[in-house]
Amino acid sequence: MPPKRRKPQSNPARTRKTGPKKPKVKPNKDGRKSAKGPVRPDPSIAKKRSTRAISVAADEQLGADQVAQILADCIPRAGGNNNEIVLTKTLQSYGFHFQNQVDTLTSFIIGDADFGVRRYGFHLSGDALNFAAPSTTLSDLADAIQIKATP
Amino acid sequence: MLFKSKRPREHAQCGISSIARVAAFALLSSMLPFAARAQANACPSAPALHGALWQPYRSPAEVSVGFTDPILLPQTASWLLIDTKGGASVPIKSVRYPLITGQNYSLSALIVPERPLAIDHVYYLLVQGIIFEHCTTPAKTMSPAQVAMARPKDAKQNFVLSAAKGRDDSDFYFAPTIDGASGQKASYTLDTKFQFRKSLLAPQFGKNVPYHPAIFFVPGWDLKVSNNPKQDGNSVKFLVPVEIAAPVAPTSFPRLSQVVTAIVSQPGFVAEADKKFHDVNGIFADYEYVLLHGFGGHYLWVSPQPTIGFETGSNLKAQSANTYPASILRADFGMGVGLDLFQAKAKSKPLFSIDANYIRRLLLNPEPTYTEDTKGNLQLKSVGTQPRDDVTVKISYNVNSYVALTAAYEYGELPPVYTKIDNKYTFGVTFLGQMQYQPGTKAK
Numbered sequence: 001m002p003p004k005r006r007k008p009q010s011n012p013a014r015t016r017k018t019g020p021k022k023p024k025v026k027p028n029k030d031g032r033k034s035a036k037g038p039v040r041p042d043p044s045i046a047k048k049r050s051t052r053a054i055s056v057a058a059d060e061q062l063g064a065d066q067v068a069q070i071l072a073d074c075i076p077r078a079g080g081n082n083n084e085i086v087l088t089k090t091l092q093s094y095g096f097h098f099q100n101q102v103d104t105l106t107s108f109i110i111g112d113a114d115f116g117v118r119r120y121g122f123h124l125s126g127d128a129l130n131f132a133a134p135s136t137t138l139s140d141l142a143d144a145i146q147i148k149a150t151p
Numbered sequence: 152m153l154f155k156s157k158r159p160r161e162h163a164q165c166g167i168s169s170i171a172r173v174a175a176f177a178l179l180s181s182m183l184p185f186a187a188r189a190q191a192n193a194c195p196s197a198p199a200l201h202g203a204l205w206q207p208y209r210s211p212a213e214v215s216v217g218f219t220d221p222i223l224l225p226q227t228a229s230w231l232l233i234d235t236k237g238g239a240s241v242p243i244k245s246v247r248y249p250l251i252t253g254q255n256y257s258l259s260a261l262i263v264p265e266r267p268l269a270i271d272h273v274y275y276l277l278v279q280g281i282i283f284e285h286c287t288t289p290a291k292t293m294s295p296a297q298v299a300m301a302r303p304k305d306a307k308q309n310f311v312l313s314a315a316k317g318r319d320d321s322d323f324y325f326a327p328t329i330d331g332a333s334g335q336k337a338s339y340t341l342d343t344k345f346q347f348r349k350s351l352l353a354p355q356f357g358k359n360v361p362y363h364p365a366i367f368f369v370p371g372w373d374l375k376v377s378n379n380p381k382q383d384g385n386s387v388k389f390l391v392p393v394e395i396a397a398p399v400a401p402t403s404f405p406r407l408s409q410v411v412t413a414i415v416s417q418p419g420f421v422a423e424a425d426k427k428f429h430d431v432n433g434i435f436a437d438y439e440y441v442l443l444h445g446f447g448g449h450y451l452w453v454s455p456q457p458t459i460g461f462e463t464g465s466n467l468k469a470q471s472a473n474t475y476p477a478s479i480l481r482a483d484f485g486m487g488v489g490l491d492l493f494q495a496k497a498k499s500k501p502l503f504s505i506d507a508n509y510i511r512r513l514l515l516n517p518e519p520t521y522t523e524d525t526k527g528n529l530q531l532k533s534v535g536t537q538p539r540d541d542v543t544v545k546i547s548y549n550v551n552s553y554v555a556l557t558a559a560y561e562y563g564e565l566p567p568v569y570t571k572i573d574n575k576y577t578f579g580v581t582f583l584g585q586m587q588y589q590p591g592t593k594a595k
Contacts, residue, residue, distance in 0.1 A: 061302055063215030064202040065249045065259035072251045072258075077401045079412035079444050081452055084284070085251070085258055087201055087219040095445040097454040097489030097504065100396070104413040104442055107365045107398045113357030114402045126350025126365060139201055139219065146202050147303060 060151050066120050067142045073115040078105040087139040091132065102132050109145060122149040194286035195220040200296035203276050205268050211244075214262045214298055216276055221256035221284045224248055228281040228289070230262055232298075235273040241266065256284060274298040322346055328377075338377065346371030351393070356400040364397040377426055392419030415440040421462075425470070425529065425568045430519075432479055432567045434464035440487075454489035458510065462566075470568065471531045474519035481566075485510030506545040512566070513538050521568040529568055539564040541572075556580055 076082050079101055080094035096102045106129035109116045117124050128148045203216040226248055232241040242265035248257040275295040282289050324344040329337055346369055354365035369392050395416040401408040418437035438460035445454040460483045466475040490505040514536040521529040541563030548556040559577040
């Protein structure tokens with residue numbers, strides 16, 4: 001099979017027309033432009049952003065290792081027990097007896113920036129895990145997280 | 152604690168003795184799990200690969216695949232990646248088993264092939280010699296796993312049906328009943344429920360991000376009607392609520408989150424009526440569920456859920472005149488406790504589960520209390536503000552995912568007519584289903 005033709009990264013004609021980009025110079029509070037040249041982003045802020053949202057490409061998916069880590073982190077924090085993660089078990093087996101508790105678990109998976117899908121720079125819609133109930137198996141939940149989480 | 156009510160002593164004693172019998176039954180049932188302790192750390196009978204996915208955007212590009220059961224390190228398993236176009240195997244450069252952070256087990260493998268996989272080929276992953284936790288020998292047969300090359304196209308189109316645990320967590324519930332006896336007219340009961348959840352705001356919390364609770368719109372109905380005079384009071388509940396789930400962020404409130412995991416608020420309009428619709432109230436109710444962290448071990452897990460709330464509204468139709476001198480205003484508090492007993496650590500579902508719910512309604516304005524004669528007609532007993540309690544206990548024995556044997560006990564008084572439900576027992580077989588939205592698993 002012939003290799004797929006790659007789309008060029010940028011349009012050279014357009015680049016010539018517009019010319020090289022000038023570095024933006026941010027004015028100071030008093031309106032004067034800084035003599036030191038372009039303003040560089042604060043490295044501490046950049047570091048925070050990189051730890052919070054790892055840059056991801058368009059159709060990336062969470063790996064099985066990341067999904068397992070999310071479940072292992074979110075289940076005890078959402079009120080469940082610390083048992084080892086076994087994908088064939090139900091949420092009820094981890095202490096999620098009431099539907100309210102399951103909704104709390106899905107809130108942690110969707111919304112927790114430190115332990116949910118957001119820690120890997122992914123996003124889930126608020127309806128993505130609505131199907132979860134105490135009788136839902138972890139494998140069903142893991143499938144939904146892996147397939148529905150988008151960068 | 153649940154039964155320290157201020158009811159007449161004979162009723163309280165009767166209730167306590169009944170609950171004692173139920174508790175004894177539960178205790179006896181709990182012996183079974185401990186008898187099965189020998190099986191607790193059983194080797195998984197049918198472990199499998201799960202969620203195999205080609206991830207070319209990782210560095211290095213690799214296939215991630217999960218296991219249904221934990222594995223301990225080190226492992227000396229041999230992996231095979233087969234390209235179905237031509238049937239050749241793809242050479243594997245390295246295999247890693249990342250540990251779950253803070254744990255000593257792994258639940259996945261990361262396989263780096265010698266060359267990138269072709270996106271339009273179909274690959275299967277096979278493994279031999281993997282040893283799962285609690286096993287002494289490698290798993291004998293494990294089905295090959297197809298490696299997904301991209302996100303399924305139908306990820307947002309599939310509805311699947313799966314079992315629900317009970318009426319409370321079912322999205323649809325339909326239970327028509329016909330009761331008949333020789334020489335008596337047949338009676339009909341319809342117990343039905345439907346609800347649909349739509350997210351209005353996705354949750355967001357954690358360090359350095361703005362806090363958003365999860366907000367859902369949950370329209371639907373909850374209806375139980377009957378012409379059987381022996382059935383308890385009808386309750387027609389139209390759900391027009393907004394459900395607000397506010398999780399307690401562990402990183403922002405580390406100490407509080409160890410006790411309280413979330414607070415769930417469920418406001419909604421309710422129309423409550425007796426079984427002949429002679430007494431109808433229109434109510435706005437708001438309940439706050441405080442979700443406490445569960446406690447227990449491998450064989451027993453307890454989930455407490457205290458509740459506070461209020462109900463306010465007015466009587467729309469009265470059985471007797473002058474029984475509602477003012478508008479309806481109630482302050483409610485209660486406790487729900489879920490208790491699960493597991494047969495063995497390796498079992499996926501609990502053997503027994505117990506639901507206990509208690510609610511006390513403190514009436515701030517007078518409301519009537521009725522008794523029922525032998526024909527099922529309501530007789531006014533009193534009008535007052537004495538607290539009204541209700542206790543329900545349900546025990547389920549899970550035969551399989553869709554079938555459960557149940558026993559239930561109920562004692563107390565429910566609005567609007569507060570006819571006493573006096574030590575009511577129910578035994579039955581329950582078939583349950585839940586409508587679930589779940590993505591498909593077809594690879595592109």
